[in-house]
Amino acid sequence: AQSVTQLGSHVSVSEGALVLLRCNYSSSVPPYLFWYVQYPNQGLQLLLKYTSAATLVKGINGFEAEFKKSETSFHLTKPSAHMSDAAEYFCAVSALPSGTYKYIFGTGTRLKVLA
Amino acid sequence: ETGVTQSPTHLIKTRGQQVTLRCSSQSGHNTVSWYQQALGQGPQFIFQYYREEENGRGNFPPRFSGLQFPNYSSELNVNALELDDSALYLCASSRQDRGWSTDTQYFGPGTRLTVL
Numbered sequence: 001a002q003s004v005t006q007l008g009s010h011v012s013v014s015e016g017a018l019v020l021l022r023c024n025y026s027s028s029v030p031p032y033l034f035w036y037v038q039y040p041n042q043g044l045q046l047l048l049k050y051t052s053a054a055t056l057v058k059g060i061n062g063f064e065a066e067f068k069k070s071e072t073s074f075h076l077t078k079p080s081a082h083m084s085d086a087a088e089y090f091c092a093v094s095a096l097p098s099g100t101y102k103y104i105f106g107t108g109t110r111l112k113v114l115a
Numbered sequence: 116e117t118g119v120t121q122s123p124t125h126l127i128k129t130r131g132q133q134v135t136l137r138c139s140s141q142s143g144h145n146t147v148s149w150y151q152q153a154l155g156q157g158p159q160f161i162f163q164y165y166r167e168e169e170n171g172r173g174n175f176p177p178r179f180s181g182l183q184f185p186n187y188s189s190e191l192n193v194n195a196l197e198l199d200d201s202a203l204y205l206c207a208s209s210r211q212d213r214g215w216s217t218d219t220q221y222f223g224p225g226t227r228l229t230v231l
Contacts, residue, residue: 036222041227044205046219092157101163103160106157107156107157
């Protein structure tokens with residue numbers, strides 16, 4: 001069975017500082033991993049995805065994530081936070097039991113960017 | 116290219132009523148998945164429709180049901196609404212074929228359902 005754990009329900013960083021959002025996964029098969037961002041009162045927007053190609057994945061808005069199998073991690077980073085990055089971020093792992101393709105999401109991390 | 120759209124945006128119902136939520140999938144996509152996102156939580160998988168048939172279901176009771184139409188749009192129906200059904204309902208579309216690697220799901224803006 002697959003699962004996702006996001007450490008830290010709230011993270012605050014100063015504008016211009018490094019953003020690090022943590023995600024650990026559990027999967028009995030090689031996982032596909034995703035990061036989504038959700039702005040207030042909106043749906044989910046894909047930031048980036050890992051599908052067993054390069055372990056360092058670059059996404060939109062300057063975000064990137066590194067797949068580390070030995071640590072079962074897929075942490076999201078951005079070198080310099082911008083005020084517009086304030087949002088909720090969700091890590092997800094794909095699960096494919098019996099031909100059904102669904103996502104299993106973490107509980108989310110709310111990012112606050114301080115001026 | 117048109118993205119995933121959902122209607123209505125907001126909905127208020129009372130306990131015991133029935134509700135229908137609608138989703139139009141992205142052009143070229145044949146699969147629709149529905150998720151429930153309760154306040155402060157991550158989305159939870161309700162079910163998925165692939166080529167008009169249910170293709171998997173999460174841990175939701177039978178009063179949650181759905182349909183997919185030949186144009187791949189979809190409906191989520193919830194009967195006998197309960198207070199705990201209050202949530203943001205998200206629809207996601209993707210393109211899948213049997214034997215393919217998984218493809219990315221693209222989410223709509225959601226329908227906010229409030230049950231009083």
